[in-house]
Amino acid sequence: MTHLTQSSTWQALSAHSKNVPHMRELFATDAARFNKMSLTACGLLLDYSKNRATTETLDLLFALASNSQLEAKIKAMFAGEIINTTEKRAVLHTALRSTAEQSIIAEGQDIVPEVQQTLNKMQGFVSSVTSGQWKGYTGKAITDIVSIGIGGSFLGPKIVSQALRPYWNPELKCHFVANVDGTSISEKLKLLDPETTLFIMSSKSFGTQETLTNTLTAREWFLAKGGLQSDVAKHFVAVTSNVAKATDFGIDADNIFPMWDWVGGRYSLWSAIGLPIALLIGMDNFRALLSGAHQMDEHFANAPLTENMPVIMGLLSLWYGNFFNAQSHVVLTYDHYLRGLPAYFQQLDMESNGKSVTLNGTDVDYSTGPVIWGGEGTNGQHAYHQLLHQGTALIPADFIMPLQSHNPIGEHHDQLASNCFGQTQALMQGRTFDEALAELANSALSATEKQLIAKHKVMPGNKPSNTLLMDKLTPSTLGALIALYEHRTFVQGAIWDINSFDQWGVELGKDLGNDVLARIGATQNCDALDASSNALINLYRQGKI
């Protein structure tokens, strides 16, 4: 057994998990439950009262956090200690949204000036492109941006841009290409004019196959359409920590925006990887996004554990994963602009906490990161919510909704909100057999049929959910919301004693993919691998089944 599962707090939580009353009862016996179990920070309100939790539960969870040295671990992250031990890196995405007055040391150097310089460089670039001062090779202003990247170098810019659509510059369009499937880039290029298109190649490593291939294809297209090699600098910029590779590739050194080792891919939207966002929403709004995230950093670093939003959310999610066998967690956004957020949180959390050994290499004997999934409310209500209500799996849910819509037409937002609140209520209270039977009282069914149908209509309830509200979806509230989930992920990783900042599983896939590529291009059929892989590669070489 690991220290964690052996600990008396863990054992106490395990025993206590069998004795928590149904949430219906918890609400019935405490009218102040919402007041006691909700909190506001950084423009966000978290209602966590619809959880299987009593004061005792929370006390035990906070004790678990303290015993896991959570506060010290939070300090270590903010202080730039090498907490990504397997890659020997600091984890300082929080420095990207620090204020100019702060001083944050990484590897013996204050990194804030570099961060500020890069923001200023981004500012100059954004203003040059959006004012039309930046000209393409025929002297025309830029109308279309194509952002090429994958993983964190794609999801962050794409989903944040999508979320902040009301703030877009109407003169500019932005397209995102990630997949190495040639269809993705081909379909985009069909829409574009090389004279007015600017490509942003986003790759921290400048070594990711998909991004390099898509960028080469874009450059070939540009040259085939009339651009000259000497025009490439006007149409290709890069964001990378590997400046040498980017210049070798042909990108003008002046057009390279730096990235740093201490920023993980899935935490990078706050860096120059966020350039497509800044181009679309303008630098003031981009800075507001950073500032919202910074406020959440301050809250996370300074609020006591018992009033700390990321800590509470992290602990409650861990409660279900470790003590109720919940294997997934659903994120439901009641705002069309936030429809991509579940996919963003999916990478953030699953790449961070999909781990099976502790920092010192011991196999864990408890569940770590759950499957994160979700979608847009109300659509999911007419699909997978059925399983949330009556399925056998326990799936804790987060409901996220702004109180004011950017598009307040008719009764739409009232209906959206009523669905959101109605769902959390239904999940919590469910429907008993007697209630279901009473609803059928006036139907024409026989008594036996009523009994049977009532059985099918029973909803056990007691299904946990958090509700997160904000006044309005703005760059600042979105920044705070994303930082909240980043820190929630951190909290869980800290308690599980895993490295939330490496991704060796992803790396193996890349290596084997390269090996297979060489075998596909070889002169002879492949017979060196397992029978299945040999057969699949050879069928592919043959081009038919």
Ligand SMILES: O=P(O)(O)OC[C@H]1O[C@H](O)[C@H](O)[C@@H](O)[C@@H]1O
């Ligand atoms: O930015 P890049 O170096 O091209 O990396 C892009 C992506 O590659 C990997 O697959 C990582 O798992 C991601 O976290 C990263 O964001």
